[in-house]
Amino acid sequence: MVRFENVGLRYGMGPEVLRDVTFGIPQHSFQFLTGPSGAGKTTLLRLLFLSLKPTRGLITMFDRDVASLGPDQVAALRRRIGIVFQDFRLLDHLTTYENVALPLRVQGMEEASYAAEVRELLGWVGLGEHMHVLPPVLSGGEKQRAAIARALISRPEILLADEPTGNVDPRLARRLLRLFVELHKTGTSVLIATHDIALMDQFDARRLVLQDGRLRIYE
Numbered sequence: 001m002v003r004f005e006n007v008g009l010r011y012g013m014g015p016e017v018l019r020d021v022t023f024g025i026p027q028h029s030f031q032f033l034t035g036p037s038g039a040g041k042t043t044l045l046r047l048l049f050l051s052l053k054p055t056r057g058l059i060t061m062f063d064r065d066v067a068s069l070g071p072d073q074v075a076a077l078r079r080r081i082g083i084v085f086q087d088f089r090l091l092d093h094l095t096t097y098e099n100v101a102l103p104l105r106v107q108g109m110e111e112a113s114y115a116a117e118v119r120e121l122l123g124w125v126g127l128g129e130h131m132h133v134l135p136p137v138l139s140g141g142e143k144q145r146a147a148i149a150r151a152l153i154s155r156p157e158i159l160l161a162d163e164p165t166g167n168v169d170p171r172l173a174r175r176l177l178r179l180f181v182e183l184h185k186t187g188t189s190v191l192i193a194t195h196d197i198a199l200m201d202q203f204d205a206r207r208l209v210l211q212d213g214r215l216r217i218y219e
Contacts, residue, residue: 001025001158001189002048007057009043016055017043019213025158025191030184032200033193035210041193042086044210045160048191049083050074062157079107082156082188086163088147090135097122097131100149107154118153125149125179141168148176152183159183161192165199173199 002025009018017040025031025048033041046052047059050066059066061077069077090099097118104114122131125145135143144164151159161180165173177192177199184190191208194200200207207218 001027001062003058003060004047005058005060007047007054007059009047009052009055017213018047018054018210018215021057021213021215023208023215023217025189027189028184028187029189029206030181030203031191031206031208032203033191033208033210034195034197034200037195039210040213041210042162044215045083045162045191045193048158048160049081050078079154080157082151082154082159084144084147084151084159084161084164086166088135088143090143090146090150092135095132095134096127096138096146099135099146100153103150103154114153118149121149121153122146126175141172144168145176148179156188158189158191161190163194164192165194165196170199174202177203 004021004023007018007021008016010016021044033044035041043052047054053067062080064077091102094102100122101111101114101118119128119131122128125148127142127145127149130138130142135146138146148161148164159180165176168176173196180190180192181203209216209218
């Protein structure tokens with residue numbers, strides 16, 4: 001589904017943040033992306049979400065060379081990718097329900113066609129009683145779960161998550177990871193960026209380890 005070949009990225013004239021990164025995301029795969037703070041995990045996720053372009057190298061996504069895509073084609077590919085940002089990016093003037101439903105509204109879908117699914121998903125992530133609450137009222141963990149639900153509502157082919165358990169306690173972290181595992185079982189490829197080694201040790205999954213801008217893969 002995704003292939004990076006000798007990808008490098010630098011900001012301006014500075015040193016390369018990523019160097020000679022080569023890896024793939026196969027269909028129906030589950031992987032962790034880890035490494036110390038500042039190693040480039042978020043930068044790699046931004047490349048995967050097509051919000052950054054590499055300085056060099058080749059990125060192929062769904063059999064398309066992303067360097068050759070126009071804005072409309074990039075937008076079409078992004079609709080096949082779900083992403084959970086580290087800072088949530090919920091809209092404070094929309095309720096939890098409205099935030100989760102927003103990707104479907106943007107696609108022009110009628111509420112009658114998705115309302116039941118949004119409610120079911122909010123119940124699945126433990127926010128059924130908070131669907132009509134505005135984000136400023138939610139705790140950090142509740143905001144995290146709302147952001148995860150929003151990323152899942154479009155049934156993405158690939159889900160990217162940047163430190164999705166960073167604002168929750170260990171019990172809830174395990175629950176959220178099991179949610180990602182269940183999503184993976186439905187056919188979605190999942191890539192989770194985390195520094196929580198103890199949490200990763202509870203799951204049998206491939207690890208992509210970033211260190212000083214270079215990537216090592218541990219099966």
